[in-house]
Amino acid sequence: MEKVKFQIKLKKNLDFIIFGFTGSILLILSEFFYWFSNYTLLDRYVIATSVAIEDSFLYLFPFLSGIICLAASIIVVYDFKLRIKSVILSSVGIGFLLIFFIDFLSQESDYILSLGVGFYLFLTGFLLIVINVINILLTKEKESR
Amino acid sequence: MDSNENSNQNDSQDVEGSFYYALGHELRRKIIKIIGDNEFSSFTLLKKELGVSTGTIYHHLDTLSELIKQKKDKKYYLKELGVHAYNSLKDDIKLIREKGFAIREFKSPFLRRLMVITSIRFIQFKKEDRIYAILISIGILIIGTILSRLNQFYPLLLFFIEPNENNLELNFQILLILSFLLNFIIYFIIIEGISRLFYDKNENTLNFFISFAIVFFPMVLYLLLHYIFVYSGIFDISIINFLDKVLMIILQVWSLWLLSYSMSVKKGLKIETTLIVSLLLHYGGFTIILLTLI
Numbered sequence: 001m002e003k004v005k006f007q008i009k010l011k012k013n014l015d016f017i018i019f020g021f022t023g024s025i026l027l028i029l030s031e032f033f034y035w036f037s038n039y040t041l042l043d044r045y046v047i048a049t050s051v052a053i054e055d056s057f058l059y060l061f062p063f064l065s066g067i068i069c070l071a072a073s074i075i076v077v078y079d080f081k082l083r084i085k086s087v088i089l090s091s092v093g094i095g096f097l098l099i100f101f102i103d104f105l106s107q108e109s110d111y112i113l114s115l116g117v118g119f120y121l122f123l124t125g126f127l128l129i130v131i132n133v134i135n136i137l138l139t140k141e142k143e144s145r
Numbered sequence: 146m147d148s149n150e151n152s153n154q155n156d157s158q159d160v161e162g163s164f165y166y167a168l169g170h171e172l173r174r175k176i177i178k179i180i181g182d183n184e185f186s187s188f189t190l191l192k193k194e195l196g197v198s199t200g201t202i203y204h205h206l207d208t209l210s211e212l213i214k215q216k217k218d219k220k221y222y223l224k225e226l227g228v229h230a231y232n233s234l235k236d237d238i239k240l241i242r243e244k245g246f247a248i249r250e251f252k253s254p255f256l257r258r259l260m261v262i263t264s265i266r267f268i269q270f271k272k273e274d275r276i277y278a279i280l281i282s283i284g285i286l287i288i289g290t291i292l293s294r295l296n297q298f299y300p301l302l303l304f305f306i307e308p309n310e311n312n313l314e315l316n317f318q319i320l321l322i323l324s325f326l327l328n329f330i331i332y333f334i335i336i337e338g339i340s341r342l343f344y345d346k347n348e349n350t351l352n353f354f355i356s357f358a359i360v361f362f363p364m365v366l367y368l369l370l371h372y373i374f375v376y377s378g379i380f381d382i383s384i385i386n387f388l389d390k391v392l393m394i395i396l397q398v399w400s401l402w403l404l405s406y407s408m409s410v411k412k413g414l415k416i417e418t419t420l421i422v423s424l425l426l427h428y429g430g431f432t433i434i435l436l437t438l439i
Contacts, residue, residue: 049383057387087420091401095394098431102304105438133424137417 013077015135020073020090023128026121027066027097033118036111040118061100062122068093069129076136083136090133097126167212168230172197173205177223180213181231185220268356268407275355282358289361290325292368296375299324300364302332302430303400306437325361333357336408339422346412353411360404363396401427 010017031041039047041059048056072089075082105112167173172195179194180186191202206213212227223231270278289300298305299321308321320327333354340346374380374389405419412419 055386055390056383057390084416084420087424088398088402091398091424092394095397098304098428099390099394101431102434102438105435109438130428134421137421137424 009077013080015139016073016076016132019128019132019135020069020076023125023132024066024070024073024093026125026128027062027069029066030118030122030125031060031063031066033121034116035118036108036116037114055103058100058103061096062125065093065096065100065129066125068096069132073132080139083139087133087136090129090136094126094129094133097129101126164211164226164230167209168234170205170208172201173209174234176202176205176209176221177212177227177231178234180221180223180227181234185216185222187220191221267359268403269410270352270356275352278355282355285358285362285365286326286329289329289365289368290323292365292372293325294322296368296372298368298371300328300361301434302328303364303397303427304430304434306434329358329361332360335426336404336422340408340412340414344412344414344418346414348413349411353407356407356411360400360407363399363403367393367396397427 033040035041035044041062045056045059048059069090072086072093075089076086167177175195176186176191179191183190188202191206192199195202206215206221209227212224212230213221214224215221267278267281293299293305296305298307300306336357337350337353370392371380371389374385379385380389401420401423404423405416408414408419408422409416
């Protein structure tokens with residue numbers, strides 16, 4: 001019985017799972033894939049920390065954002081009534097992405113045309129999270145979730 | 146014992162079903178309102194008010210058998226459930242017509258806590274508090290202008306840009322100094338325009354304008370904290386730099402919340418709708434910055 005209930009809940013929340021969970025996981029994964037020729041963002045973070053660059057934390061932002069957005073997606077799947085909390089939490093996650101985007105583009109604009117798969121995972125994840133937030137807000141509670 | 150409970154449950158489900166079914170048609174809702182408003186109604190009055198055929202009225206009266214009854218005087222009266230339906234209809238309409246009906250969206254403890262930092266008193270100020278609201282707004286705008294000049298950060302919606310002032314002509318430099326104020330006016334015009342054009346909400350414009358500066362309060366707070374970090378020389382420390390960025394993000398989200406809340410309260414829009422508008426505008430601002438960077 002519990003299994004059936006769980007399956008029904010999964011089906012009802014399929015859109016949030018596809019957009020929210022996939023987007024968050026892509027953001028987390030993007031941290032561990034190559035962005036520059038041989039470096040992942042994690043490598044860049046380690047290098048930047050070792051030479052004491054002040055905004056080395058910037059390279060962790062996609063990962064942090066992924067964690068926050070994943071938590072927000074879990075909240076909305078757990079209980080749709082918590083959607084406003086989920087949206088506010090997602091906005092914090094997206095905020096990290098926007099700051100990262102702006103700082104990254106101004107600092108690393110030379111590499112923009114030769115970016116690796118990590119960047120594209122990040123971009124896809126970012127778009128999925130934005131779509132998820134809009135989808136949550138457009139979905140009416142009365143749709144018996 | 147179990148069978149009794151089941152039968153009671155089924156009965157209540159039947160009553161609930163007929164209650165909502167009865168309210169599910171406009172004509173039936175009108176019938177209940179006519180009878181409720183007049184305490185009772187004759188068939189002739191119903192026919193006159195509804196303007197539909199006799200057969201249609203009889204059909205709907207049959208459907209409403211759980212909610213209304215016909216007494217010996219041939220008049221129609223509301224039963225207990227009918228009175229409840231009538232009150233419910235009246236309350237719903239009252240709730241929707243109330244200017245502050247969006248408040249019902251904020252029932253959860255989390256959102257109530259958010260409202261504490263949202264300064265409801267400032268956003269929903271009373272007539273006698275209007276002068277204080279104006280003074281607070283002016284204060285926010287003046288402090289914001291000074292701090293953005295000190296930090297050489299200039300606002301674009303809820304973001305900040307750092308243009309190289311040396312390359313700019315004098316006119317543009319003056320515009321930059323006033324950018325906090327200009328940003329406030331442009332942002333207000335965009336929000337008011339969206340409310341009017343897309344949602345047909347023309348009311349409360351002056352009050353909305355007076356309290357709109359509160360949206361920028363978190364930005365002023367950020368500018369102040371950033372200035373303290375830079376002035377005290379600790380900004381170059383990695384963890385402080387990180388803290389500065391986290392503060393900026395959290396305060397931006399706070400600004401977005403204030404914007405959504407004010408729009409919801411002043412324009413009577415649902416909080417979901419106002420959140421969509423404020424988020425889309427925010428991402429629009431981000432896109433402009435991104436394009437200028439590229």
